[in-house]
Amino acid sequence: MATDVHRPVSPEAAPALRPTQAVHVAGLTRSFDGRAVIDRLQLDVQPGEFVALLGRSGCGKSTLLRILAGLDRDIEGTVLVPRRKAVAFQAPRLMPWKKVWRNVLLGLPGKPGRAVAEQALKEVGLDHRTDAWPKTLSGGEAQRASLARALVREPDLLLLDEPFGALDALTRIKAQRLVGELWQRRGCAVLLVTHDVEEAVLLADRVLVMDDGVIAHEQRIDLDRPRDITDPRFAELRARLLERLGVDTAAEAA
Amino acid sequence: MSISHAPPSSPKKDISSKSGFESSASVDVVPLLPASSRRTRVPRWLRRTTGPVLLLALWQLLSSTGVLTADVLASPGRIAQVAGDLIADGSLPSAMGTSLQRVAAGLALGTVVGTGLALVSGLFRIGEDLVDAPVQMLRTVPFVGLIPLFIIWFGIGEAPKVAIITLGVTFPLYLNVYAGIRGVDAQLIEAGESLGLSRRGLVRHVVLPGALPGALTGLRYSLGIAWLALVFAEQVNADSGIGFLMVQARDFLRTDVIVVCLIVYAFLGLFADFIVRSLERLLLQWRPTFTGR
Numbered sequence: 187m188a189t190d191v192h193r194p195v196s197p198e199a200a201p202a203l204r205p206t207q208a209v210h211v212a213g214l215t216r217s218f219d220g221r222a223v224i225d226r227l228q229l230d231v232q233p234g235e236f237v238a239l240l241g242r243s244g245c246g247k248s249t250l251l252r253i254l255a256g257l258d259r260d261i262e263g264t265v266l267v268p269r270r271k272a273v274a275f276q277a278p279r280l281m282p283w284k285k286v287w288r289n290v291l292l293g294l295p296g297k298p299g300r301a302v303a304e305q306a307l308k309e310v311g312l313d314h315r316t317d318a319w320p321k322t323l324s325g326g327e328a329q330r331a332s333l334a335r336a337l338v339r340e341p342d343l344l345l346l347d348e349p350f351g352a353l354d355a356l357t358r359i360k361a362q363r364l365v366g367e368l369w370q371r372r373g374c375a376v377l378l379v380t381h382d383v384e385e386a387v388l389l390a391d392r393v394l395v396m397d398d399g400v401i402a403h404e405q406r407i408d409l410d411r412p413r414d415i416t417d418p419r420f421a422e423l424r425a426r427l428l429e430r431l432g433v434d435t436a437a438e439a440a
Numbered sequence: 441m442s443i444s445h446a447p448p449s450s451p452k453k454d455i456s457s458k459s460g461f462e463s464s465a466s467v468d469v470v471p472l473l474p475a476s477s478r479r480t481r482v483p484r485w486l487r488r489t490t491g492p493v494l495l496l497a498l499w500q501l502l503s504s505t506g507v508l509t510a511d512v513l514a515s516p517g518r519i520a521q522v523a524g525d526l527i528a529d530g531s532l533p534s535a536m537g538t539s540l541q542r543v544a545a546g547l548a549l550g551t552v553v554g555t556g557l558a559l560v561s562g563l564f565r566i567g568e569d570l571v572d573a574p575v576q577m578l579r580t581v582p583f584v585g586l587i588p589l590f591i592i593w594f595g596i597g598e599a600p601k602v603a604i605i606t607l608g609v610t611f612p613l614y615l616n617v618y619a620g621i622r623g624v625d626a627q628l629i630e631a632g633e634s635l636g637l638s639r640r641g642l643v644r645h646v647v648l649p650g651a652l653p654g655a656l657t658g659l660r661y662s663l664g665i666a667w668l669a670l671v672f673a674e675q676v677n678a679d680s681g682i683g684f685l686m687v688q689a690r691d692f693l694r695t696d697v698i699v700v701c702l703i704v705y706a707f708l709g710l711f712a713d714f715i716v717r718s719l720e721r722l723l724l725q726w727r728p729t730f731t732g733r
Contacts, residue, residue, distance in 0.1 A: 255634050256633075256634070257630055257633060257634055272634070272635075273634040275631065277627060279627050279628055279630075279631035281628060281631075281632075281645065281646060281649070282726050282727070283649040283650070283652070283726045284645070284649075284726075285726075292632070292635050292637070292645060293632065293635030293636040293637045293645075294636075295636075319725070319726045319728075320726075321726065321727065321728050322728065335635070339635075339636075
């Protein structure tokens with residue numbers, strides 16, 4: 187339970203009081219049938235910061251991401267998010283009836299040309315599949331297309347909902363590396379929801395553990411980039427976080 | 441599966457095999473031939489045409505020997521000849537033209553009505569509440585049963601015929617377009633929302649393309665029903681069209697003309713199916729099943 191001072195909540199987003207933050211959430215509550223999945227949650231994300239959000243399944247981390255994405259408005263509390271934000275979901279969610287490049291441009295204001303899509307696809311290494319139908323892409327390719335679709339919006343906040351969850355081990359490593367590179371190049375704030383502790387420690391500046399509807403634990407990751415998973419400090423951080431999540435790692439941490 | 445144990449007097453093996461793994465059991469080995477080697481030389485299309493051709497030959501034989509008389513069923517040769525005559529004197533083409541016009545008009549009207557209603561009830565909750573229940577009730581009425589009523593309402597001209605076809609076409613289209621709209625993946629809608637699509641944009645880029653496969657299935661059903669409705673409509677009070685030709689032929693016991701008309705119906709149906717399939721190949725090329733070979 188959050189023990190902070192309970193602030194008066196306003197259902198609509200108040201005017202941006204703190205423009206220095208990419209995300210400002212205060213006293214956020216989201217209930218399903220009277221049960222608060224998110225309970226007076228506080229969260230701040232700095233511009234350009236990479237934050238990973240860990241938690242057991244069902245802890246509300248995906249709900250929080252959906253709220254930040256603006257897809258869930260049945261909320262109480264203050265939520266400030268950048269106007270320009272983009273989401274990549276666990277399933278790529280490409281429109282199967284639009285070619286890859288049209289998917290990338292979907293929903294963009296104005297009438298951006300194909301070159302804009304090509305540029306974004308090139309950035310994720312998918313420029314050779316510009317004209318493909320989404321159903322002909324492999325899992326990793328589809329996920330990269332989904333990333334390109336998010337990046338082409340030039341977001342100030344990129345929301346990633348377990349984007350590597352459905353990928354095979356090798357593809358996942360490549361995709362993680364790609365996200366790390368893109369983040370460093372773009373400098374946007376990233377909120378990565380994941381259940382993979384290693385992934386969180388590998389990519390994030392700060393790892394949050396969500397439990398009981400609030401951010402229950404916060405862990406700064408000060409390791410140099412690119413990070414080495416064989417680094418003992420990496421293993422220690424990973425073990426500590428796993429412990430927070432209730433996984434016994436005595437054997438590994440020893 | 442049978443595993444035959446080796447007789448004790450099996451030929452001598454190497455000495456180390458004293459464990460239970462003594463594989464002196466003789467296994468019955470059969471070669472697995474590649475599928476291609478079993479295939480016969482006769483090409484598939486030829487084999488597939490053999491059946492109908494044999495049937496046709498049998499029919500001709502029965503007719504020629506007098507077992508099958510002309511007032512029961514005319515012979516294939518006779519039918520071909522009559523078809524030639526009917527085409528030559530222009531009565532078949534003009535009947536076909538009339539019938540095609542009726543189907544086209546009914547289909548166009550039915551498509552507009554069915555799709556329109558489905559859009560209203562599929563896209564708007566209020567539309568669903570107002571439209572869906574009455575349509576679901578009306579659809580259980582066999583449309584052919586409405587012919588007498590339609591004749592009273594619309595007289596005996598073209599209107600009741602087109603109306604019957606329209607009615608037959610409307611319901612399958614409505615059901616399939618409606619189901620198609622409601623069956624669009626909610627995840628895709630959400631993705632569209634997160635991309636900043638407006639409500640109109642969502643309908644245009646996500647909902648309607650997602651409903652298209654269902655709509656085309658509906659169109660296919662509708663076409664089948666359109667021909668059926670045409671047959672019914674033209675046998676009541678018609679003075680032109682293929683159905684009229686058939687009714688006339690019935691009065692003169694001309695089984696040959698009747699069969700010619702049936703064949704024409706069949707071909708028109710095939711043609712309509714071909715059009716829908718071409719449409720599917722064109723519009724649904726994003727589906728891996730429609731790579732179009």
